[in-house]
Amino acid sequence: MKKILNTVLALVLVVVMALVGFVYYAWMVQKRSRTAAATMTETNRLIDKVRSIAMLENQYTTAIRNMLLKNNTQLSPEYLAIPDSIQRIFNNLQGNGLLDSASNTILFNLQRIVNEKKNYNQEVLNATPNDPQLARQLITASGGTALRASLLTEVNAFIQLHRNKLINQVDKDLHYTLYSFWTTIIISIFTLILLIGEGRYIYRLFMKLRRSANQLHKREQSFIRLAEESELIIYKSSFDGHFISVSKRAAEMTGYTSAELVGKHYSIFLSEETHKELQEFYMNQVKNGDDYSFKQFEIITKAGNKKWVEQLVTIIYDIDGRVKEFQCMVRDIDKEKRNEDQVQYLQERLEAILDYMPSMMFVKDMPGRYLLVNNRFSEMMNVAKKDIIGKTDKELPFEWVHKYSSLDEEVMATNTRVKLEDTIYRNGKEYHFLITKFPLRNADNEMIGICGIGQDFTEKANYIAAVEEANKRGKEAIAAQEMFLANMSHEIRTPMNGIIGMTNLLMKNQLTPKQLNYVTAIRSSAIRLMSIISEVLDFSKIKAGKLNIQEEVFDIHEVVANTLLPLKLQAEDKGLTFITQVDKNIPQHLVGDDVRLTQILTNLAENAIKFTSKGSITVKISLASKQTTENQVNIAFTIIDTGIGIEPEKHELIFKSFSQTHASNSRKYGGAGLGLAITKELIGLLNGSIKVESSLNAGATFHLELPFQVSAENTVAEETDRLAKTDAPLIGKNILIVEDDDINQQVAFQTLHDAGARADVVQNGKTALQILDYKKYDCIIMDIQMPEMDGYETTRQIRNKNINTYIIAMTASALKDEKARCLQAGMNDYVSKPFEPADLVYKILKGTREKITEPATTATTAAAPVQEGLSFDVVYRMFSGNKASVKKLLKELVKQLPQKFEELQRLADEKKWNNFYILAHQVKFNLSVAGMPDASQMAKELEMDARQMINLDNVKERVEQIQSIYLQNVHYIEEHLANT
Numbered sequence: 001m002k003k004i005l006n007t008v009l010a011l012v013l014v015v016v017m018a019l020v021g022f023v024y025y026a027w028m029v030q031k032r033s034r035t036a037a038a039t040m041t042e043t044n045r046l047i048d049k050v051r052s053i054a055m056l057e058n059q060y061t062t063a064i065r066n067m068l069l070k071n072n073t074q075l076s077p078e079y080l081a082i083p084d085s086i087q088r089i090f091n092n093l094q095g096n097g098l099l100d101s102a103s104n105t106i107l108f109n110l111q112r113i114v115n116e117k118k119n120y121n122q123e124v125l126n127a128t129p130n131d132p133q134l135a136r137q138l139i140t141a142s143g144g145t146a147l148r149a150s151l152l153t154e155v156n157a158f159i160q161l162h163r164n165k166l167i168n169q170v171d172k173d174l175h176y177t178l179y180s181f182w183t184t185i186i187i188s189i190f191t192l193i194l195l196i197g198e199g200r201y202i203y204r205l206f207m208k209l210r211r212s213a214n215q216l217h218k219r220e221q222s223f224i225r226l227a228e229e230s231e232l233i234i235y236k237s238s239f240d241g242h243f244i245s246v247s248k249r250a251a252e253m254t255g256y257t258s259a260e261l262v263g264k265h266y267s268i269f270l271s272e273e274t275h276k277e278l279q280e281f282y283m284n285q286v287k288n289g290d291d292y293s294f295k296q297f298e299i300i301t302k303a304g305n306k307k308w309v310e311q312l313v314t315i316i317y318d319i320d321g322r323v324k325e326f327q328c329m330v331r332d333i334d335k336e337k338r339n340e341d342q343v344q345y346l347q348e349r350l351e352a353i354l355d356y357m358p359s360m361m362f363v364k365d366m367p368g369r370y371l372l373v374n375n376r377f378s379e380m381m382n383v384a385k386k387d388i389i390g391k392t393d394k395e396l397p398f399e400w401v402h403k404y405s406s407l408d409e410e411v412m413a414t415n416t417r418v419k420l421e422d423t424i425y426r427n428g429k430e431y432h433f434l435i436t437k438f439p440l441r442n443a444d445n446e447m448i449g450i451c452g453i454g455q456d457f458t459e460k461a462n463y464i465a466a467v468e469e470a471n472k473r474g475k476e477a478i479a480a481q482e483m484f485l486a487n488m489s490h491e492i493r494t495p496m497n498g499i500i501g502m503t504n505l506l507m508k509n510q511l512t513p514k515q516l517n518y519v520t521a522i523r524s525s526a527i528r529l530m531s532i533i534s535e536v537l538d539f540s541k542i543k544a545g546k547l548n549i550q551e552e553v554f555d556i557h558e559v560v561a562n563t564l565l566p567l568k569l570q571a572e573d574k575g576l577t578f579i580t581q582v583d584k585n586i587p588q589h590l591v592g593d594d595v596r597l598t599q600i601l602t603n604l605a606e607n608a609i610k611f612t613s614k615g616s617i618t619v620k621i622s623l624a625s626k627q628t629t630e631n632q633v634n635i636a637f638t639i640i641d642t643g644i645g646i647e648p649e650k651h652e653l654i655f656k657s658f659s660q661t662h663a664s665n666s667r668k669y670g671g672a673g674l675g676l677a678i679t680k681e682l683i684g685l686l687n688g689s690i691k692v693e694s695s696l697n698a699g700a701t702f703h704l705e706l707p708f709q710v711s712a713e714n715t716v717a718e719e720t721d722r723l724a725k726t727d728a729p730l731i732g733k734n735i736l737i738v739e740d741d742d743i744n745q746q747v748a749f750q751t752l753h754d755a756g757a758r759a760d761v762v763q764n765g766k767t768a769l770q771i772l773d774y775k776k777y778d779c780i781i782m783d784i785q786m787p788e789m790d791g792y793e794t795t796r797q798i799r800n801k802n803i804n805t806y807i808i809a810m811t812a813s814a815l816k817d818e819k820a821r822c823l824q825a826g827m828n829d830y831v832s833k834p835f836e837p838a839d840l841v842y843k844i845l846k847g848t849r850e851k852i853t854e855p856a857t858t859a860t861t862a863a864a865p866v867q868e869g870l871s872f873d874v875v876y877r878m879f880s881g882n883k884a885s886v887k888k889l890l891k892e893l894v895k896q897l898p899q900k901f902e903e904l905q906r907l908a909d910e911k912k913w914n915n916f917y918i919l920a921h922q923v924k925f926n927l928s929v930a931g932m933p934d935a936s937q938m939a940k941e942l943e944m945d946a947r948q949m950i951n952l953d954n955v956k957e958r959v960e961q962i963q964s965i966y967l968q969n970v971h972y973i974e975e976h977l978a979n980t
Contacts, residue, residue: 011198018191025180032173042098043166047159049089050110054155056082056089057114061139061148064124068136075125083118090114102161110154117147233330239323241266241279253309253332255302269299282313286323291315296333308337360433360454363440368392368408371449380424380431380454404452407437411450415439422454432461549685552819553711554594556586556635560621563598567605574609577616583623586635589711596682597706601637603679604702608641615642615699624705637704646694728756729841733848734776737761738768738794739783739810741922743892744833747875747929748781748810750885751837757844765794772798777805779844782827784811784818785921792825799826806847810835811921833925870931870972887980890973893930897923901963904942908955916955917946927966930973935965 063079090111093099099107120143128135138144233253236244242265246258254261254269267275274297285293296310310331318324351372354361360377364370370388378385381400388396393405403422410418417438424431433454440449499522506519564580571578601619608617617640624634683690686706694700735757739745745761752759760777762768764786780798784791795807809822809830819830829843875886900923907916924939939962945951 011195014191014194014198018187021184021187025184028180029177032176036169036173039098039169040166042096043162046093046096046098047162049093050107050155050158053086053089053110053114054151056086057117057151058148060086061117061121061144064121065139068124068128068132068139071132086114086118098162098165103158106154106158106161110151110158113147113151113154117144117151120144120147235261235328235330237266237326237328239325244325253301253307253330254299269301270297271300274298282326285313286315296337307332308334358456360435360452360456362452364408364450364452366447366449368394377454380426380433382426404435407435407452408450411437411439412447415447430458431456432458549596550593551591551709552594553589553591555588556590556594556597556708557582557588559594559598560601563601564605564619567602567609570606571609571617574612575614576609576612579616579618581618581620581622583621585623586621587633587710590633590635591709591711592706593686596686600679600682600686600704600706603676604637604639604704607676608639608643608700608702612641612643612699617641631710632707633710634705634707637702637706639702639704640699641701642699645696645698646692646700647696648694730844731756733757733778733844735759735844736768736771736777736780738765738780738786738791740764740786741783741925742896743889743926743929744783744922746885746889746892750882750889751835751840752781754882754885755837755841765789765791765797768794769797769801772801772803772805778848780805780807781810781840782807784809784822785918787915787918791827792821795822795826806844808840808843808847810840833928870969870976872931872976875929875931883980887977889929890977893926894970894973894977897926897930897966898963900926901959901966904959905956908959911952913946913949913952917943920946923962927962930966930969932965932969935962935969938962938965 060079060082063075063082067075090107093107120138124135124138127138231249233247233250235246235250238244242263243261246261248258250261251257270278278295278297281295282293291314293313294310295313296308298306298308300306310333312329312331314327315323316325316327351374354372354374355376357374357376360380361372361374362370362377363372369390369392371390373385373388378388381398383396383398393401393408404420407418407420417436420435422433422435424433433456435452435454437450437452439447440451442448503519503522511519560580560582564578568578568580605617605619618638620636620638620640622636622638624636680690683704683706688704688706690702690704692700692702730752733756735752737745737748737752737759739748739761740763749759749761760771760775762771766789768780768782782791782795786794789797791809791811798805798807806829807827809819809827811818811822811830811833822830828847831840831843872886872890875889900919904916904919904923907913907919920939920943924936924943927933927936927939938958942955942958942962946955
């Protein structure tokens with residue numbers, strides 16, 4: 001408020017000063033204007049008088065001349081009075097305030113000339129009567145003319161002098177007026193700026209005061225609402241103790257309504273002694289400047305009863321710092337003061353609540369004495385309260401004491417809560433409890449005891465056990481189903497393989513046409529039954545969630561060609577036209593599950609062939625119009641047939657298991673109705689989509705779209721091709737080969753040696769760890785399947801030694817997720833057996849961060865000699881066409897493979913399946929190098945079955961079958977060795 005007052009006073013002072021300045025300016029301007037007007041009037045009058053002197057003198061002289069011209073001798077009386085008039089004018093001019101020294105000088109000269117002219121004229125007048133001729137000569141003489149000219153000169157000088165003085169005076173007044181005007185303007189501008197600034201400041205102060213007033217109003221309203229809703233009495237009183245406002249709770253506590261108390265003095269509630277005490281107390285509060293104070297005292301209600309209250313008083317100051325009012329809150333503490341048994345009452349209530357709790361509970365003090373136990377605790381522990389209250393665990397003879405006392409010691413030691421799940425048997429029933437013990441603390445956060453709570457979760461435990469039992473039975477049922485299907489598949493496949501094999505052998509003999517028809521029918525039925533068995537097994541795996549989708553690099557053009565070729569032959573055998581259209585813009589190498597893609601295409605194409613009796617089958621494969629990301633492509637597959645078609649309302653039915661569009665189809669076309677159901681499930685697992693467009697007798701079109709990742713091999717291929725032509729790209733590199741198989745050792749060693757590297761070979765992981773303790777290598781080639789310590793564990797041990805050498809896994813494992821497992825174990829890259837030498841060299845150079853240099857010369861890789869029966873392209877590529885190395889390796893194969901077959905039989909007899917699948921892994925690679933892919937595939941299946949512990953009852957027969965294939969073809973190897 002002082003700020004506003006001072007600002008307003010400053011503004012008033014500025015305005016008064018400005019007004020005084022304006023009044024003074026106006027008065028001065030008016031005064032100067034009057035003075036200037038008077039001066040101008042007087043000056044003009046003075047000039048007129050001087051001019052009249054010249055005029056009178058000229059009139060006098062002219063009158064004399066006229067008199068002489070008329071030959072008169074006497075002037076008229078009015079002309080004779082002119083000299084006296086001129087003298088009177090001179091007399092009037094004497095003492096004029098406008099005359100200064102210069103003016104007086106001119107007047108003096110003017111009077112002198114006038115007197116001389118007067119005397120001269122008098123001579124003329126005197127000569128006129130006696131000698132008129134002389135008078136005429138005198139009047140026209142030069143002396144008179146000179147005096148006349150002098151007179152005019154002095155008159156003009158006087159006039160010019162006073163006119164200049166008048167002009168100077170006017171200019172002076174004008175400059176003064178202009179100066180005063182600009183001074184006034186500046187003062188006005190300054191005053192305006194000051195007024196604007198002060199006005200803005202006053203505006204801000206007023207806005208601040210307004211906001212403060214609003215906030216105060218809101219706080220007052222909030223205070224009033226709080227006062228109305230609070231269970232306390234909240235009131236305001238003036239400095240002298242009169243109530244300003246009182247909350248409605250006052251009636252409940254005092255018997256007085258709010259309206260009755262407003263304006264009354266607070267002493268109406270107090271005895272004289274209490275009033276004096278409170279008056280002194282609150283005066284001291286004001287004197288000491290304490291904002292808050294608490295005081296307990298007795299009041300007298302309207303009914304005359306005494307009641308203890310506790311009052312909080314806050315002092316409210318005005319803007320001048322003077323005490324404005326008191327704001328007070330009053331709480332009823334009469335019961336707290338008067339009920340001596342209140343604590344005991346609350347304790348009894350608490351114990352009653354605890355006794356009816358469904359959980360066990362106890363409280364101990366720091367020495368370990370039981371202070372409280374509830375009924376549930378007594379019931380479950382089978383102990384009466386009187387037998388435990390006040391005693392420690394050492395004084396109790398019960399078995400459960402020692403069981404739970406350790407928890408108390410842990411709480412005391414750690415000062416935190418502990419938990420224990422326990423089972424208690426009581427009256428033949430089993431109870432499950434979650435026992436929690438935690439420290440009790442006082443207001444100073446000091447530990448004063450221990451509390452234990454046992455929560456009964458028997459029903460929850462029983463429910464969880466029931467759910468687990470149900471899950472276990474469900475899993476057992478699923479496992480039983482899978483085992484049943486697997487066993488049935490195996491039991492049926494074994495004789496069916498025999499049937500198909502024997503019919504194949506039988507068809508090679510000379511048969512009559514009728515016999516050949518019988519055998520062909522048997523073979524066709526057996527093949528159809530095998531297809532149904534495979535579909536049932538695949539469908540069961542899908543429904544059980546056991547069918548895993550693999551992510552591996554594959555050549556889609558090769559997969560499509562290999563898949564559609566037998567189907568094309570099948571269609572042509574039926575007299576159908578089979579058309580294939582593959583977009584060449586599809587990247588060659590994709591990442592996905594090529595096995596499931598083959599199965600999907602086969603199912604859809606075979607389905608089209610089955611239900612088409614004439615016309616054509618068209619398979620279109622192209623890039624989908626919409627691509628998801630830069631590294632992902634969507635491939636669209638369209639299978640079009642001209643077969644029997646499907647009614648639109650049955651489009652969804654064809655994708656259901658064991659379903660066909662018409663019952664007669666099953667009899668006419670055969671099948672279990674699982675082909676399209678499996679296909680749709682597989683497409684779902686591959687994140688694809690399928691839809692059908694068809695109507696009855698109008699053919700069918702299946703639209704399939706599948707996403708694939710684009711493989712980096714599309715860009716790496718150029719590098720590996722260049723490496724294949726480079727001489728010794730690994731020169732100067734030290735490489736460790738960890739491989740247990742002799743054949744594989746030779747292949748890896750010779751490949752790296754031909755590439756210019758220095759290679760060391762060790763038999764197992766333990767030896768590798770030992771040699772790495774004293775020798776460093778640029779790269780490690782790590783086999784996965786090794787006895788004693790496999791490649792995974794060896795890699796982990798190497799990494800634990802903080803050895804960061806680049807490790808490349810090299811395995812022919814049948815498991816699809818092998819690469820991910822290798823990388824997870826700590827390996828850096830992965831190559832599959834049989835490997836391409838350029839691929840292995842490229843990955844070694846990439847791992848050692850070497851640049852791939854252009855070949856100095858173009859090396860020529862010798863091709864494998866053409867050999868009827870077996871192809872040795874794989875081994876020749878691995879040894880870069882080195883015939884000596886190939887010959888050495890093939891000799892070693894012929895020597896070792898029979899021994900390995902015998903070892904496989906022995907391991908199968910002893911059921912040592914871990915060693916069995918490791919050896920089968922080696923045999924698989926050996927047979928692939930030997931040019932026997934069918935036998936290698938069978939060894940791969942043996943490895944998978946031994947690894948997963950399935951289909952083990954006919955392992956020995958399958959080994960014999962592989963050995964039989966080898967023995968039937970080994971002579972090709974021997975012939976090749978003889979001819980090389």
